Amino acid sequence: MQNNQFKKGELYSFITGKASTAIARNLQKKFNSAGLKVTIEQWSVLYHLWKQDGMSQQELCKATFRDKPSITRLVDNLEKLQLVKRVPSGNDRRINLVYLTRQAQRLQEEAMNLAEATLNEALEGVPPDRIDVCKEVLQIVYDNLK
Amino acid sequence: MQNNQFKKGELYSFITGKASTAIARNLQKKFNSAGLKVTIEQWSVLYHLWKQDGMSQQELCKATFRDKPSITRLVDNLEKLQLVKRVPSGNDRRINLVYLTRQAQRLQEEAMNLAEATLNEALEGVPPDRIDVCKEVLQIVYDNLK
DNA sequence: TGCATATAGTTAGTTAAACAACTAACTAAA
DNA sequence: TTTAGTTAGTTGTTTAACTAACTATATGCA
Numbered sequence: 001m002q003n004n005q006f007k008k009g010e011l012y013s014f015i016t017g018k019a020s021t022a023i024a025r026n027l028q029k030k031f032n033s034a035g036l037k038v039t040i041e042q043w044s045v046l047y048h049l050w051k052q053d054g055m056s057q058q059e060l061c062k063a064t065f066r067d068k069p070s071i072t073r074l075v076d077n078l079e080k081l082q083l084v085k086r087v088p089s090g091n092d093r094r095i096n097l098v099y100l101t102r103q104a105q106r107l108q109e110e111a112m113n114l115a116e117a118t119l120n121e122a123l124e125g126v127p128p129d130r131i132d133v134c135k136e137v138l139q140i141v142y143d144n145l146k
Numbered sequence: 147m148q149n150n151q152f153k154k155g156e157l158y159s160f161i162t163g164k165a166s167t168a169i170a171r172n173l174q175k176k177f178n179s180a181g182l183k184v185t186i187e188q189w190s191v192l193y194h195l196w197k198q199d200g201m202s203q204q205e206l207c208k209a210t211f212r213d214k215p216s217i218t219r220l221v222d223n224l225e226k227l228q229l230v231k232r233v234p235s236g237n238d239r240r241i242n243l244v245y246l247t248r249q250a251q252r253l254q255e256e257a258m259n260l261a262e263a264t265l266n267e268a269l270e271g272v273p274p275d276r277i278d279v280c281k282e283v284l285q286i287v288y289d290n291l292k
Numbered sequence: 293t294g295c296a297t298a299t300a301g302t303t304a305g306t307t308a309a310a311c312a313a314c315t316a317a318c319t320a321a322a
Numbered sequence: 323t324t325t326a327g328t329t330a331g332t333t334g335t336t337t338a339a340c341t342a343a344c345t346a347t348a349t350g351c352a
Binding site: 015016017018019020021022023024025026027040044047048064065115118119121122123124125126130131133134135136137138139140141142144145146 | 158159160161162163164165166167168169170171172173186190210211261264265267268269270271272276277279280282283284285286287288290291292
Binding site: 093 | 302303
C-alpha cells in the first residue's frame with residue numbers, strides 16, 4: 001500500500017472526476033449550439049457504431065462501460081430519434097444488432113469535429129508528454145479497479 | 147490550437163471519464179459493504195461539510211461543482227436520512243446553512259478511510275510523480291473549460 | 293433427449309443530473 | 323420608497339445510472 005500518495009484533502013476531485021464532467025458538459029453545449037439533438041451518452045453509443053456498425057447491445061455495453069439496462073434505454077431513445085435500428089441476428093435470436101441509419105451516418109463528421117474541438121480546448125497549454133502520462137495513469141486506475 | 151495531440155480514436159475515454167466512474171463505483175461498493183447507507187453524491191456533500199460545517203447550499207454548489215437544484219435534492223435526501231439539518235441564516239433569510247447531525251459526524255472517519263483505501267487501490271503501482279502530473283493536467287483541463 | 297446453466301435483452305424502481313421556470317428575499321439606484 | 327436587478331433556493335421535466343427480477347434463447351453435459 002502506498003499510503004501517503006494522497007492527503008485526505010486531495011481525495012475529492014480525483015474521486016468525483018470534475019475534469020471529465022467539465023469535458024462532457026462542454027461537449028454537450030457544443031452539440032446544443034450546433035443544433036445536434038443528441039446527449040453525450042447517446043453520442044458515446046454512436047461513437048462506437050461509427051467505428052464499427054452493427055454491434056450487438058452486449059458489445060456496446062463493454063465498449064461504453066455501461067450495463068445492459070442502460071444500453072437498452074439508450075438504444076430505445078436513439079431508435080426514437082431514428083438514428084439507429086435494432087436488427088435481430090440471424091445466427092442467434094437472442095441478439096439485437098444495432099445499425100446506424102443514414103441520418104446518423106451524416107452526423108458523424110460534425111459530431112467528431114466538435115468532440116475534437118472540445119478536447120483541444122480542454123488540453124490547451126498542456127504539453128503532449130504530460131497528456132500521455134495522464135492517459136497512462138487513468139488507464140492504470142481503470143485497470144486496477146476493474 | 148494543438149491539433150494533433152489527440153487522434154480521433156483516443157477521444158473516447160478522456161471524454162467519458164471511465165477512470166473516475168470506476169473510482170466512484172468502487173467507493174460506492176465499499177460503502178455498501180460497510181453498511182454505510184450513503185451514495186457517492188451524498189458523500190461528496192458530507193465531505194465538504196466535514197471540512198467546514200454550516201456551509202450554505204450555494205457554497206455547496208461551488209464546492210461540489212453541482213447546480214442548485216442538484217444540491218437542493220441532495221440536501222433533501224440527506225435530511226431524510228437525518229445526516230444534515232437546514233438552518234435558516236440569521237443575517238439573510240434567503241440562505242439555508244447546512245449543518246451535520248451527530249450521526250453524520252460519527253460517519254466521517256469510516257467514510258474517509260474507505261475513500262482513502264479506494265484511492266490507494268486505484269493508484270497501486272503508479273509512481274507519485276506521475277500522479278502529480280495527472281492531477282495537474284486534470285486541474286488545467288478543468289480550468290480551461292470553466 | 294432433457295435438464296441445468298449461461299447469455300442477451302427487457303422491465304421496474306430508486307437516485308441523480310441538467311435545464312428551465314419559478315418564488316422569496318435582498319440591494320442599489322432613481 | 324419604489325422599481326430593477328440579483329441572489330438563494332425550490333419545483334417540474336427529461337435523460338440516464340444502477341440494481342434486481344424477469345423472459346427468451348442457446349449451450350453443455352449426463
